[in-house]
Amino acid sequence: MKTNRTKLKSAFAILFILFCGVEANAQLLKKLGKRAEKAAERAVERRVEKETTEKTDQVLDSILEPGKKGKQPTGKNGQSIPNKEDGERPSTSTDPGKIEKAPDQPEQSIAVYRKFDFVPGDKPLFLDDFKNDFIGDFPSKWNTNGGGELVNINDSPSKWLKILPGFGTEYIPDVEELPEEFTMEFDVITEGLDSKTSSQSYLQIMVGDTKTFEKPKNYGFVEYPFCQFIDAGIIVENNINGKREIRNDIRADIRKIVASEHHISLAVNKQRFRIWINEQKLVDVPRLLPANTKMQGIKIHLRGIDINKEAIYLSNFKIAEGGIDLRRKLISEGRISTNGILFESGSTNLQAQSMGIIRQIYQVLAQESSLNLKIVGHTDSDGNEDTNLKLSKLRADAVKNALVSIYNVSANRLTTDGKGESEPVGDNTTTDGKSQNRRVEFIKQ
Missing domain, CATH: 1.20.5 (Single alpha-helices involved in coiled-coils or other helix-helix interfaces)
Structure with a gap:
C-alpha cells in the first residue's frame, strides 16, 4: 500500500x-x-x-568606369579606394599594350554629372600624390606647424597624408605663387565616423594673403562637416582688411557623402569662390575674397576629430592656373586646349570630373548652331609610341561620344583625330610636364 x-x-x-x-x-x-x-x-x-x-x-x-563590372577594392570602413597616378587611374588590363576602350554609348547613369560645371585649370602649379615620399614621413612639398604622416591604406597604390586636428594646426602646400584664377582638387578618405562624431568636426580650406602660419588679414574659407548625427551645415567666412564681412551656415546634408571617399574641387576666379564635393556644387559666393588684394597661399585645417577613433586622409592634390570660362575663348579664338579632361590610365574611359569641360563645349555648340569642331587627343610619352597614337584617337572619339550621347549633339558636327605623344607642350621627364601633355584640343572647323 x-x-x-x-x-x-x-x-x-x-x-x-x-x-x-x-x-x-x-x-x-x-x-x-x-x-x-x-x-x-x-x-x-x-x-x-x-x-x-x-x-x-x-x-x-x-x-x-563605364562598361566595367565587379566590385572595386575598398579601404577602411568599406570605402572605395582610388587608383590614381598623375591624375589618371590605372587600367584594369594586364596587357600593357592593350587599350581599354569605352563603350560606344556611355551608361545612362553618367548623366548624374550632366550639370557638373567645375572646369579645372589647365596650367599645373602643384601636383602631389606623395609618390616620391616615404611612408611614415611628412611630405616634402608641404609645411605644417603641427604633425602628420604618410600612410598606406589597404590596396591603394596612392599614399595618403593623415592630418591631425588642432586649434592652430595648419597644412600649407608649397605653391610659389597663386594667380587670380586657379583651381584645386584632392581626394579625402575618412575613418571611424559614426553617430558620436562631434558636431564641431570640420575640414577648413582657406585662401589668404599670407602663406605663413600667421592669420591672414584678408581671407576666405569654407569648412565642411564630418558630423553624422545631425546636418551640421557648411560654414563660409571671410575677412576683408581684418574685418569679417561674411559668416554663413549653408544647409546641405552631406553626411553620407563625407562618410565615404570623396573628391573636393575648388575654383577661385578673382573674388569668386566655389566648392564642389563629388559632382555637387555646394558653395558659390561671388565676392568672398577681397578685390585688388593678391592671395598668397592655401591652408588646410582640421578640427573636432577624435584621434582615438577617427581619422582623415588626403591625397592626389592638383593646383592649376586657369579654371576660366572656356566657352568665350573657344568662340573668340577658335581653339582651346585643356588637360582637364581625364581618362583612366591606358583607357578611353572618361573620369566623371571631366564632365564640366564637356558641358561647356556642348553649350558653345548649342549657342553657335553653325559651328563644327575637330577634337584632337594627345598623350604623354609613357608607353609605346604606336599605342599612344591609337589611344589619343580613341580618347578623342570618347569625348565626341559623350557630346553625342549625353548632350544630343549631332555627330556630323564633330570630327576627331589623335596626335599621340608627337606634339608635347611640356617636359615628358617630369610629372608636371606629363600632365600638360595629356590634353584634348577643340578646334573650330
Whole structure:
C-alpha cells in the first residue's frame, strides 16, 4: 500500500513537471515567436539595405568606369579606394599594350554629372600624390606647424597624408605663387565616423594673403562637416582688411557623402569662390575674397576629430592656373586646349570630373548652331609610341561620344583625330610636364 502511495505521488510529480514544462514551453515559444518576428524584420531591412547598396555601387561604377563590372577594392570602413597616378587611374588590363576602350554609348547613369560645371585649370602649379615620399614621413612639398604622416591604406597604390586636428594646426602646400584664377582638387578618405562624431568636426580650406602660419588679414574659407548625427551645415567666412564681412551656415546634408571617399574641387576666379564635393556644387559666393588684394597661399585645417577613433586622409592634390570660362575663348579664338579632361590610365574611359569641360563645349555648340569642331587627343610619352597614337584617337572619339550621347549633339558636327605623344607642350621627364601633355584640343572647323 505504501509502495502504491509512493508511486502515485511520483506520478503526480511527473504530471506537474510536464504541465509546468508545457506552460514554460508555451511562454518560451511565444517569446521566440516575437523574437523571430523581429529577426525577420531585421533580415528584410538588411536585405533591402544590401540590395540598395549594391545598386548604388553599380551606378557609381557605371559613372566612373563605364562598361566595367565587379566590385572595386575598398579601404577602411568599406570605402572605395582610388587608383590614381598623375591624375589618371590605372587600367584594369594586364596587357600593357592593350587599350581599354569605352563603350560606344556611355551608361545612362553618367548623366548624374550632366550639370557638373567645375572646369579645372589647365596650367599645373602643384601636383602631389606623395609618390616620391616615404611612408611614415611628412611630405616634402608641404609645411605644417603641427604633425602628420604618410600612410598606406589597404590596396591603394596612392599614399595618403593623415592630418591631425588642432586649434592652430595648419597644412600649407608649397605653391610659389597663386594667380587670380586657379583651381584645386584632392581626394579625402575618412575613418571611424559614426553617430558620436562631434558636431564641431570640420575640414577648413582657406585662401589668404599670407602663406605663413600667421592669420591672414584678408581671407576666405569654407569648412565642411564630418558630423553624422545631425546636418551640421557648411560654414563660409571671410575677412576683408581684418574685418569679417561674411559668416554663413549653408544647409546641405552631406553626411553620407563625407562618410565615404570623396573628391573636393575648388575654383577661385578673382573674388569668386566655389566648392564642389563629388559632382555637387555646394558653395558659390561671388565676392568672398577681397578685390585688388593678391592671395598668397592655401591652408588646410582640421578640427573636432577624435584621434582615438577617427581619422582623415588626403591625397592626389592638383593646383592649376586657369579654371576660366572656356566657352568665350573657344568662340573668340577658335581653339582651346585643356588637360582637364581625364581618362583612366591606358583607357578611353572618361573620369566623371571631366564632365564640366564637356558641358561647356556642348553649350558653345548649342549657342553657335553653325559651328563644327575637330577634337584632337594627345598623350604623354609613357608607353609605346604606336599605342599612344591609337589611344589619343580613341580618347578623342570618347569625348565626341559623350557630346553625342549625353548632350544630343549631332555627330556630323564633330570630327576627331589623335596626335599621340608627337606634339608635347611640356617636359615628358617630369610629372608636371606629363600632365600638360595629356590634353584634348577643340578646334573650330
